[in-house]
Structure formats: structure tokens, C-alpha cells
Amino acid sequence: MxxxxxxxxxxxxxxxxxxxxxxxxxVATRLFLKRGFHKTSIRDIARACPFNVASLYMYVSSKEDILFLVAQHLMAEKSRALQNVKTRSAGPVEALKTAFQKYCEIVDRYRPHIKLMYRELDVLPPDRQQTVLESEMAVVDVFEGLIAEGIRCDVFRSVEPRLLAHDAIFLAHMWALKHWSLKRFTTFQQFMAAQSDILLRTLIKPELSDDLMVSVNGGHREPQLPAPAYRGKPL
Structure with a gap:
């Protein structure tokens, strides 16, 4: 990473x-999401912290520093979650499922941070943006490697592994970006199980899919999400 x-x-x-x-x-993540980065001042952040402005400047020198701190914290947690994922001991299907679910758990824990990075990343100076993007690409590298291993083992279909790696990450990020809607009809555990099922069934060769999915789920099939009640206007 x-x-x-x-x-x-x-x-x-x-x-x-x-x-x-x-x-x-x-504090800053909450305020930036509520008011926007540009409308939140250092003084606003200090007022919401258990110390004053002078003390805050001992730890950061600008709002950009604070936004980069948010990114650093998120990068470190992603790295920690994925660093011990191995393919050889578990097999490619189990390894990918484990990595994906660990990543989903990070997304659930840091939903506000992820939303903030999607919204405000371009505020950072180019060198700091590059650092954040390199870290994101390192996450892509992990998923790409796991998918490529499944292809080499003749378990996954012949796909472009880097594209599917991006798909996996976005499937997880949906919990942060669309939580306002998803929380109305599903739990995090149901969401994670359903997204894992989508990812694995997309990748596993059709002739192997049913047996491997039952095996990787401990001998039982994944629970289905309850159908949400439609709350909008009639189509």
C-alpha cells in the first residue's frame, strides 16, 4: 500500500x-459533510473539538491538512484490513470473498469518510491527491491479484481482472454512497452477503458456480434480500 x-x-x-x-x-468529517469544505472554517472545527484554535494549530496548519488527515486515516485502515489476505491457503473464491467482506466492513465503519473523499478530494493539492489515488490503486491491485489468481486456477471466467477489481470496490462503496436509501430496506449484513454473491457469481465459471457458492457459504445458500416496498409515485 x-x-x-x-x-x-x-x-x-x-x-x-x-x-x-x-x-x-x-469532528472535521462531520462538519465538512454537513456544511461543505469551503464553508467550514478552522475556528468551526476548533469550537467542536475539546481544545482551542491555538492548540489545533499544533497538530495541523490548514483545512487541507485536516482533509488529508481524513484520507490518511482511511488509507491506513484499508491497508490494515487487506494486508493479510492470502490466496494459497484459502483458495481463490474464499480469498476473494474474505477480502471483499473485510473491505465492506471498512466501508461500513468509515461511511462518512468515504463520502467525504468522493465529494472533496479535488480540494487537495495535486501531490496529496496523487498520494490518495496511489493508495486507492493499491486496493485495486489487491483485488486484481485475487481475481487473476482465480483465472489462473481455472475457477473464474476469463475477464479483465482490473476492471472487475474496480467493480468490487464500487459494490462495497455503494453502502456509503447510497446508505440513505439502502438502510430503508436492508441491513449491512444482508447488503454484504448480497453484494458478495453478485461479485462471486459474476466471476465463477457457470459450470462451477452452484457447487462453489454452496461450499464457500459453509454448505448453505446466501439469504435473499427482502423485496423493498416501492415508495415513489406510480410509474
């Missing part, structure tokens, strides 16, 4: 820096 560039601080205690920056990230 790409290593985030550091943000300077005048505080020497790394544990205190980590604690304060975590507080800043949580």
Missing part, C-alpha cells in the same frame, strides 16, 4: 498526536 506523506506537528508525543488528530478527523 502507498505510504501517506506526513503532516508536520510541533508536538513531540506521538501518542498524543495520534489521539488529537483522531479527534480532529471525526
Amino acid at each position: 502507498a505510504t501517506p506523506k506526513s503532516i508536520p506537528t510541533t508536538v513531540k508525543d506521538p501518542d498524543l498526536v495520534a489521539q488529537r488528530r483522531a479527534e480532529i478527523v471525526d
Whole structure:
């Protein structure tokens, strides 16, 4: 995974820096989503934190620093979630399912952060944008490798693995981007199971699909999502 560039601080205690920056990230993410990046001031963020503006400037020097802190935190969590996924011990289907579900759990835990990055990434300077994008490509690399391994093992269909890797990531991100709608008719666990099923059935060779899906689900079939009641106007 790409290593985030550091943000300077005048505080020497790394544990205190980590604690304060975590507080800043949580507060700023909430305010940026509510008011927008440009309409939120450093003073607004400091007022919502348990310390004053002068103290805040000991940990960051600008709003761009704070937005980059959000990205750094998200990058680190994604890296941690995917770093131990292996294909040889579990087989390609189980490995991909495990990686996808771990990634979904990160998306669920950091829904606001992911929404914020989609909305405000272009606010960051080009070098910091590049750091974030390199980290995202590292996530794509993980899924691409798992899919390519399944193709080599003659379990997955012959597809473009990098394209399907992007598909996998977006299937997970849907929980953050469309949560306002999805939460009305499904739980996170149901969402994750359904999206896993879509991803794996798209990839697994048709002649192997039923047996492998039952096997990877521990001998039972995936539960189906309840059909949502239509709440809009008649078509």
C-alpha cells in the first residue's frame, strides 16, 4: 500500500498526536459533510473539538491538512484490513470473498469518510491527491491479484481482472454512497452477503458456480434480500 506523506506537528508525543488528530478527523468529517469544505472554517472545527484554535494549530496548519488527515486515516485502515489476505491457503473464491467482506466492513465503519473523499478530494493539492489515488490503486491491485489468481486456477471466467477489481470496490462503496436509501430496506449484513454473491457469481465459471457458492457459504445458500416496498409515485 502507498505510504501517506506526513503532516508536520510541533508536538513531540506521538501518542498524543495520534489521539488529537483522531479527534480532529471525526469532528472535521462531520462538519465538512454537513456544511461543505469551503464553508467550514478552522475556528468551526476548533469550537467542536475539546481544545482551542491555538492548540489545533499544533497538530495541523490548514483545512487541507485536516482533509488529508481524513484520507490518511482511511488509507491506513484499508491497508490494515487487506494486508493479510492470502490466496494459497484459502483458495481463490474464499480469498476473494474474505477480502471483499473485510473491505465492506471498512466501508461500513468509515461511511462518512468515504463520502467525504468522493465529494472533496479535488480540494487537495495535486501531490496529496496523487498520494490518495496511489493508495486507492493499491486496493485495486489487491483485488486484481485475487481475481487473476482465480483465472489462473481455472475457477473464474476469463475477464479483465482490473476492471472487475474496480467493480468490487464500487459494490462495497455503494453502502456509503447510497446508505440513505439502502438502510430503508436492508441491513449491512444482508447488503454484504448480497453484494458478495453478485461479485462471486459474476466471476465463477457457470459450470462451477452452484457447487462453489454452496461450499464457500459453509454448505448453505446466501439469504435473499427482502423485496423493498416501492415508495415513489406510480410509474
